[in-house]
Amino acid sequence: MNVTQLIIPELTLLAAAALLFLMGGSNAPKTRLLAPVVALLAMVGALVASLIGQRTGVRMDDTGSLAVTALSVYIKSISIGVGALFVLLAWPTSRDGASNRSISFSTETSEYFALLLLAITGMCVVASANSLPTLFLGIELASIPTYIMVTMSRPHQQAQEAGVKYFFLGALSAAMMLLGMSYLFGVTGEMRLDHIIDVLRRPADGPGIGGSLLMLAVLLMMMSFLFKLAAVPLHFYAGDVYQGAATPVTAAISFIPKIAGMTALIKLLYVAGAGTWALDPKLMKLVWIIAVLTMTVGNVLGLLQYNVKRVLAYSSIAHSGYLLVGLATLVHVKAPEQRGDALAAIAFYMLAYGVMNVAVFGVLMLLPAKVPAPARTAETYDDLAGAGWRHPVLGVVMALGCFSLIGIPATAGFFGKLYLLKPAIQSGNTALVWLAVLTMINAAISAGYYLKIVTAMWSKSDGAGTEAIRDTAHDSAYDLGHQAPATERSVPVLAAIALSAAGILAAGIVFPLTGAIYRAAASATAWLADGPR
Amino acid sequence: MAEMALLLLILFPFAGAIFAASMKVAQVARVWTLLISFLTFALALVVAGGVMDKSVVTWGTTPGVANPLAISDIGLAARLSCDGISIWLVLLTTFIVPLVVVSVGPAINDRADARWFYTWVLVLLGSLLGAFIAADGLLFYFFFELTLVPSLFMIAIWGGADRRAAAGRFFIYTFAGSIFLLIGLIYLAAQANSFEMSRLIWVAQNDITSTERWWIGLAFLVGFLIKTPVFPLHSWQPLTYAESPSPAAALIAALMSKLGTYGLLRLAIPIGFVGPTNNGAISQTVIVLCLIGIVYGGLIAWVQKDAVRLIAYSSLSHLALCVLAMFAALANNASTTLSLQGAVMYMIAHGLSTAALLLVIGAIYARAGTRNLTEISGLFAKMPVLSTLLVIFTMASIGLPITSGFVGEILSLQGVLNGLGFGVAAIAALGMILGAIYMLHMVASIGFGPLKAPAGAVLTDATDREMAALLPLVAAVLALGIMPTPVLESFKDEVAAIAHWSPTVLEDNRPQQTEEPYWQ
Structure with missing residues (x-):
């Protein structure tokens, strides 16, 4: 099949990203205000293209580097769908289109949305990658734009520091992945995932092919994907990076790399299990241990934080842990139906997690900070104190x-957890x-x-009536001198919050x-559970 | 009609809550909440009529008819059923909630945020009713957990000085308990192909190994014992009661604690503790814990200075007797029905008297600014009506004849005596004596003796609003005490069925391959 037919959604996003980079050349406020519209339209187009292009069975291009399956369509749809919410969160609302309450683009509004589109394109590529190079390219395409997004989101040292830290560690994980891939290629002599499965299944070579070298390859690649998930013990960057980035960017980086990493991890273990999930018991134990560690460390460290964005960073680590619980179940269970249940639960949880995160971060970026530096929008528990009374809708969400x-x-x-546990x-x-x-x-x-x-x-606070609190809060919100004047409306952000809360x-x-x-x-993941196609 | 009323019983309060949240004027929200809760009571009466008519009212359980509110992949469906036991808890809930709403005083009502309080009251009402009429184990859990959300807000926003710590401890403690409940439910449902309660019970009694039944029984038990609570799982209780605003304390003490005892009776006991493989060791442990709780709760209550903490510990002691009666029922087949009837009756009586006592104490607290027994005394002189009510409800609480407390207590004790012998019954009876001591101690120090109150306290007698809230409770307490037989008869068959263990009789409930498989 012609490759262009398979990647229409990705091409749509890429074309829009290219257009946005060109628009970035213009310094007119109008262009900047147009950028999110372009991004959103591209998202809608890509979503429609991805859903229309849905067919049963696997569609592969001539070289076999891409394979569009039901799973790819599902992952693409949720990443584009949630990605559209990220566009709404980052929508510039100041009159000159250079900022909204939380994020400061300066003149780079168009570039920001271009990068966001590129990251989502990367997720789509991961979703349909069928060869080691494509998988690598997809993961990197999903990651590299996020490093830049972190850095450019705020004119603060913290953001620079977070971006640099994220970049170096991300680069290290990319090196790990490539090293693992080279071993995998060396052991099997194949680049294409389906061919690797064939090699691993070939009776002549036996199930023990590659032995410890195969194990090494899988471990190295797993490590890199787990880094994307911020799984323990590869979670150390999460706190600083999440805190340093502007809140809409934090929302995006708590979803995009995670979903890309999780998808890649499922693919990797599917391949390593030779398409039948027949994994080395040591590997199964490892997944179990990492799942438990990730949940527990994430949650316990979350208790100790004062900055709410750090809290949510550790919460996102814990949620990676819950996804890994699904993965551990997937590799442990023997019956294909239960494997199907586990896969469907992971897929369901990815979507639920994305939507919950948008709601929480969306509320956070709309609330003012008590102290204007370093963040304009709420970051600490103190910033949140009493906010529900002033903004009941935000409080409820x-x-x-x-x-x-x-x-x-x-x-x-609730149902996400229920499906995972079942x-x-x-x-x-x-x-x-x-x-x-x-x-x-x-x-x-x-x-x-x-x-x-x-x-x-x-x-x-005790003794204070609501009215008194309301007054001082208004003062503090508008004394900051930041670019959020009283007239600034955050309709797109509110729309994202409303959509996610309704969901x-x-x-x-x-x-x-x-x-x-x-x-x-379940129907998107069913084919993976049954074993070889 | 009654079937539809059953569904509306859940939907009505939740729909009402959404509107209450949008009402800017507190007084409007209050009247609205009253209206909704009275209408819910009317619906409960309709359901009660149906239950009298055909002994059980159900919605969405008809075999062969697809349930419109279901998630077939997980086996969850909105199956509702109300029998002789459920209906009394539904009536208790719908009876107490409007009275609590009436009793809400200026401390909450005059605040700009009062509408949110009423919103949470309605959410709590809906979740409690949902739990009491769920015929689906997971649906029960759904509402059982959902009750935590409104209570969290009621405590954390309108509570005393230490409210946030209290709210957090309450939420996390009870949430942690129900974890095991959920896991037990899912494990059992995996064997039963459904979350339908009758199937879960059938499978637990017939299809699982005794080791599995041991673990599942324990898992169910822990969740419900924490909610009740039973010693030593009670440490959330005194702080929660003390820090809650008095209407919320009344709701939590009177109604939410019944979720624990109801769950024990409805799920934990039939699933884990009935029949030959009945986990005797666990039962005996629970019996010992209950005995410790009865005496320990009584002794600690005796030395409390804070009247609300005193009532919290008295609840610990009283509900331990209720749970003890349930487990005594398992020990002796001859007195099973009697004992369980006593336990159910005791749940109703405890709900009424605890809610009433907390409301009276709340009224006194609103006037005197303190509930400390050493700081107030002799209030009878200044507020005779309120003090008289306090005396009446105290009598109901310690189980004086012609009050509702007497019937439940005497039947429970009778059951304990028959089931577990004289020694155990003697210790349980010690709890009654202790109960009389500490409750009368409280009444004596608040109501009688020389007049003493903090400076600035305005000791007016009961207002019309308070009378309107408390007099129906007096009527209910006396009515149940004078004419208990119709009540006891109305759930006799149901409690007999709970303790009855016989696979052949329950054969009808064997999980069958339905047209629509619950599990893939």
């Missing part, structure tokens, strides 16, 4: 997002039942800091809808 992240009923997060407990495997217990204990630990956020937002609630209450989303996730 934040509570909804936090409850969803804990996994309280009537939210998408195959683990159903399998009857002792290790997995314990994994489920540990997951739920972690949910209880995480309640500690999520509740702190919620109660801080709805707190009141969280609808998926938690309207049971038929929840079932429909899950079935979409």
